[in-house]
Amino acid sequence: MLARVQSAHLLGIEPYWVEVEVDIAQKGLPYFSIVGLPDTTVKESRDRIKAAFKNTGFPFPIKQITVNLAPADLKKEGSSFDLPIAIGILSAEGHIPNKILKDYLLVGELSLEGKLRPVKGVLCIASKLVESGIKKLIIPKENASEASVVKDIEVYALNDLVEVVEFLKGEKTIEPFKREIELSDSDFYEDLADVKGQFYAKRALEIAASGGHNILFVGPPGSGKSMLARRLPGILPPMTLQEAIETTKIHSVAGLLYEGVGLVLKRPFRSPHHSASDIALIGGGQIPKPGEVSLAHNGVLFLDELPEFKRNVLEVLRQPLEDGYVTVARSYATVQFPARFLLVAAMNPCPCGHYGDTLKPCTCTPNMIMRYRSKVSGPLLDRIDIHIEVPRVNYDDLRDDSPSESSKSICERVIKARQIQLKRFQEEGIFSNAHMKTKHLKKFCKLDEDSHSLLKNAMEKLGLSARAHSKIIKVARTIADLEGSENIKYHHIAEAIQYRSFERQIFNT
Ligand SMILES: Nc1ncnc2c1ncn2[C@@H]1O[C@H](COP(=O)(O)OP(=O)(O)OP(=O)(O)O)[C@@H](O)[C@H]1O
Ligand SMILES: [Mg+2]
The missing domain is CATH 3.30.230.10 (Ribosomal Protein S5; domain 2)
Structure with missing residues (x-):
């Protein structure tokens, strides 16, 4: 039969x-x-x-x-x-x-x-x-x-x-399984209030979360770079049901859902080791499985010790950073995995980690420093809007027990700024300032004369590249949104320039 x-x-x-x-x-x-x-x-x-x-x-x-x-x-x-x-x-x-x-x-x-x-x-x-x-x-x-x-x-x-x-066979009656979904955002993220001092870095993190900007932390060992990065998912808006389902699907295919977990409600934080292969990062295998970039979908991908990653591994990040998905081609089929994430990268300023440190002298030769920094791929840097120095925390900040601002209260500002962007871009097919193309910059980022001359000055004095120019304007747009300002003003541009001023020192671009 x-x-x-x-x-x-x-x-x-x-x-x-x-x-x-x-x-x-x-x-x-x-x-x-x-x-x-x-x-x-x-x-x-x-x-x-x-x-x-x-x-x-x-x-x-x-x-x-x-x-x-x-x-x-x-x-x-x-x-x-x-x-x-x-x-x-x-x-x-x-x-x-x-x-x-x-x-x-x-x-x-x-x-x-x-x-x-x-x-x-x-x-x-x-x-x-x-x-x-x-x-x-x-x-x-x-x-x-x-x-x-x-x-x-x-x-x-x-x-x-x-x-x-x-x-x-109808010998046993079983009711269909039902469970109400709770989209609660209980406080299961680590709190940014734990990080002492580092006000500039925290501010930069808030801007990154608000505008969807990728961010790079540069600083000596133990200054709190990893701590800051881990706390980024907690200041992003809670996941919508749609986002939670997308993320859960990927985790389900990867076999990473543990029993009883219906939906992944927490924004993912993935932190692949620098020895990870390109397949581990991007996905693949005979029957393609999602890689780290897809597991980080709707969350954060953290690349600690950025210069230690192999160049070819970093190169494969270009497609997901640009398109929000990855394509894995196999002889019998081509598979696409969603991969829209915020990239946070961290590095030391030099191999010993103490270049520019006020307390500990750097022991590296100029040649070593140059080689170390040149390991970071240019095209990848191109896709990181905010560069921020995370200096050593001083003792007074560390022993200060007065409460810092909590992730929850920062998150409220981030949500407001995101809502402004969603409204602005509803007919443009993008969601955040970081994804603006040239036509959007023209339409939504008009600068007054003073701002133009400030930007011009900064470009000349700091020797910034053309690619830095549009990034500064995008970041300034987000700073203006955080302030609820319709126009980008002089002080927004001034702050945004700070997040690039470091670039020339570090990467010589
Ligand atoms: N700003 C800070 N506030 C409170 N604790 C801090 C701060 N910075 C560092 N620490 C403490 O130091 C530890 C190491 O910090 P973290 O791992 O974030 O440093 P890092 O900058 O990532 O260093 P590395 O370059 O070695 O990776 C933390 O676990 C924390 O206990
Ligand atoms: Mg670290």
């Missing part, structure tokens, strides 16, 4: 519908074969299914079993076909009526004792389920929370193979 079970496979974060066809024939020598471009993990299903049948008391048919995963031209990987194949076999053997199976989509890995194990990417499948014409989803219990995020579908989160069979 022939049975058909609906299932799904993921390419990137996009689900593809797969029909699992199971044919069981009586004559000839017994075999169990799986066709339809399965990789080795899918082929291993056979052993898991046999053991699961034995340990749950279902008789495994000693017959000719052919399983086809259609469409056959799409490469399949992973263990999520265990459950649909097992159910297909039971249905082909007449244990479950085949006609009821057409209303359900099943995914799940089987343990040897027949328990359902969680699989990756269930939210991606659930969120597109309606498009497949099916409304009922059978999944392992551990995947319940993420799937319940999607409305208008029925999620049945079950424990083991026996329970799935009893449920499908």
